[in-house]
Amino acid sequence: MKNKKVIIGMSGGVDSSVSAYLLQKSGYEVEGIYMKLHKRDDGYHEENISNIEKVTNFLGIKYHILDLTEDFKKDVYEYFVQSYINGITPNPCVKCNKTIKFGVLLEEMKRLNGDYLATGHYAKTDGKFIYAADDISKDQSYFLAQVDKEKLPNMLFPMSKYTKDEIKEIASKIPEFSHFTVKKESQEICFVDTVYTDILKLYTNIDEQGNTLDINGKVVGHHKGYMHYTIGKRKGFYVHGAHDPHFVISTNKETNSIVVGKREDLKITKVVVTNLNMFIGNVEFQAEVKLRYRSYPTVAKIKIEKDIAIIELQEPVFGVAVGQFAVFYEGDKVLGSGEILEALN
16 A cells, blocks of 8 residues: 655754654655745745755655745734734734645645645644643644644644653754754744844834823823733833832723733633634533633633634633633643633623
8 A cells, every 4th residue: 555645844943853754754655845934034944944955865755845925924924913003912823823834835735645744743633633742841732723623634743742852862863863952942933033023113113102001091101102012011111109010901002002900900701702713513611721822721611602702711810812812622632712802800
C-alpha cells in the first residue's frame, strides 16, 4: 500500500523540524512548506529557509516556499491593527490558524496531493475533536479552537505526546539538527518584534492624551492614548492622589478615555461570545472555559442561541477582554469556541 503523504508546515524551528523527522520515521511520505507571512529585510526568512534546507537535505525530502504575505496582511495583520484601533484586544494567532495555516495552507496540501497537513503545534486531534497536548505548559489547543471541524480529519500534530525538553533531546542527537538546541524561542506573535504599539504607530496616532475616568464617569487623571491599554493593565496612566493599585476596566475609542478601578471592579460573571466554532451540537451544556490563553479554566454553563453563546460563570473571573476567545473544554477535549463580544459583572 502506498505510504500516506504528509505536507508539513516548516518554520525553520525545532518543533516543525523534529515533527518532519518523526513523521518520516513513522513511515509517511513527507514534504515541507515554508510560509512567507510578512515582508522582512533583516534576514529572517533567509535564516529560516537555510535551516529548512539543512533539515530537508538530511531527510531527503522536498520543500516548497509559499508566499502568503497578501493573505496574511488581509486576514491577520489588518485585523490585528484594526482591533486595537476599535478598542478591543485581538488574538492574531487564533485568526492565523483558522484562515492561514488551516485555511490557505490546507488547500495547498490538497493541491500537492497530500493526505494530511502537519504542523509543530503542541496539541492533539483524533479527526473529530482537538485535545490539549500532554505537555500542558506548551499546549496550544486554545489557539486551534476556531479551526473548522471538517478539517480535523486531515490534520496531524506530531508534538502531541512530547515535552519541549524531549524534542530538544531528539534534536541534540542529530548533527544536522544540533543548531536548534541553541536557537532562541520564537516570539508569541511572529510579526511583533518588541511591543504591539510599535506596529500600531505605523498606521495611526496612538499618543493622543485623554482622560482617565473612575467607574462613575468622573475624571480622575489622564493617560497617553487609549490604544496603549488592555483590560487589567495597571501601569502607564495617572490617577490623582491614588494610593491603591488601579486597573484598566474599559477603553473608549470615541472619547479616547479609559475607565480605571480597583481589582474588584474587574470581576466578570457573564460573557457573551459570537463567531462560534463548535465541535458538538449541544445548545446547552456545562464546560470548563478558558477566556484567555494563559488563564485557568473556570466552570460555566453555556447556552447557544443562533451564533451567540451566553456563558454564565460558576465563579467570577477578573479582567476579561473583548476580542479574545472563549474556549470550551471537557477535560482535555475542546468542545468549541467563540470570540468575546461582551463581558458583564
